[in-house]
Amino acid sequence: MSDTVRIECFDETPTRVVSGPGALDSSRACLAGMGISRALVVCGQNVAKLPQVGMFACGCEGCTDVTVFSGMSPDPTDEEVMAGGAAGREANAEAVIGIGGGSSMDAAKAIAAEIGHEGWVREQDRPGEPTVIDHGALPIVCVPTTAGTGSEVNPFAVITYTQTERKLVLNHEALFPRCAVLDPTLLTSAPDSVRVAAGMDALTHAVESYINLNATDDTRRRAAEAIRGIAGNLRAAAASADDLPAQEAMQRAAMIASLSFAKTRLGIVHAMALPLSALFGVPHGVANTILLPHGMRFNIPAAGAALAEVAALMGEDTEGLSEEAAAGRAVEGVERLAADVGAPGTMAEVGVTADAIERMAEDAMPSAHIKVNPRVITIEDVMAVYGQAMG
Ligand SMILES: [Fe+2]
Structure with missing residues (x-):
């Protein structure tokens, strides 16, 4: 584990990454360097109570003046983004700092755009259409308290629209954070189930x-590093919140995975996970955990060689196996990992009902992730995979 705070830049993102124990405290310098005198902190109520966040929000002589907006729910809605935008305008915020899991970071990104254009977030409720930001967005800083989404280095924000019951991914260059602060001491406060779901999201x-389909040598190199890191550390990170080296390794793996998927996008699992969250409130990471083995199995006919490599990256023994059998080992490895860390295994376990499968499949199909999945997907395929995951 590192014992000093370091600053890194990566080719894949304009985000500067500040990492190490105590990085949140050190990030004041990052803000000062950006010339920010007033910032809006966006977080959930539990994160607002963390001592590190309290210290950060207190500020110091000559530091950025911070206003805390802690009205975020686990799945940020358009209404919450609009409320955050109003809070930011009232505070005359010059930057938005998201501290929390993916939801708070995503909300911070959307609020950074909403502050300068009231009602902007509502205008983006257009499935399959590109996100439009033509009014400028405030600078964004992201501070993850879970190792999962990697939102801290990518330009995506997942927002739930309450009136249309849709969960959409907003995606725009202006939503890239200027700075990401990876402080592993912040991960120790998350409940076990949250750490597990976040880690499985990162693995997905x-x-x-x-x-x-969009994978290149560069994206695969990043994704491979992330798979190794997660397979090697998620069990320890899930078993003990205080295992700081494991938390730090997971934090880095989740961030590295994001560098990869921001270039490629994702696939059938993420396309299918969004309706589970939008219609049944299933946390994003839990939805992915349940769907991942089924999505991988669906993809074996088109991506057997790549999945066989995934199995090896996870430490599975694939010696002497056919490509198909080795790919099957990747699925088994994921199922074993999910079981070892106590993750739910079926949609029925988390309250999803079979009568919603057709509506969920219709909602999943417009996702941009469908087009980049290695195997061509029909709506019947999606319904079949939902059926398998019902349990
Ligand atoms: Fe995800």
Whole structure:
């Protein structure tokens, strides 16, 4: 584990990454360097109570003046983004700092755009259409308290629209954070189930990016590093919140996976996970955990070689196996990992009902992730995979 705070830049993102224990405290310098005198912190109520966040929000002589907006729910809605935008305008914020899981970071990104254009977020409720930001967005800083989404280095924000019951991915260059602060001491506060779901989300990012139609040598190199890191550390990170080296390794793996999938996009699992969250409130990472083995199995006919490599990256023994059998080992490895860390295994376990499968399949099909999945997907395929995951 590192014992100092370091600053890194990566080719894949304009985001500067500040990492190491105590990085949040050190990030004041990052803000000061950006010339920010007033910032809006966006977080959930539990994160607002963390001592590190309290210290950060207190500020110091000559530091950025911070206003905390802690009205975020686990799945940020357009209404919450509009409320955050109003809070930011009232505070005359010059930057938005998202501290939390993917939801708070995604909300911070959307709020950074909403502050300068009231109602902007509502205008983006257009499935399959590109996100439009033509009014400028405030600079964004992201501070993850889970190792999962990698939102801190990518330009995506997942927003739930309450009136249309849709969960859409907003995607725009202006939503790239200027700075990401990876402080592993912040991960120790998350409940076990949240750490597990976040880690499985990161694994899903890495796997779907590795086998993606858009994968290149560079994206696969990043995704491979992430798969190795998650397979080697998620069990320890899930078993003990205080295992700081494991938390730090997971934090880095989740960020590295994001560098990969921001280029490739994802696949069938993420396309199918969004309706589970929008219609049944299933947390994003839990939805991915349940769907990942089924999505991988669906993809074996088109991505057997890549999935066989995934199996090896996860430490599975594939010696002497056919490509198809080795790919099957990747699926088994994921199922074993999910079981070892106590993740739910079926949609029925988390309250999803079979009568919603057709509506969920219709909602999944317009996702941009469908087009980059290695195997061509029909709506009947999606319904069949939902059926398998019902349990
Ligand atoms: Fe995800």
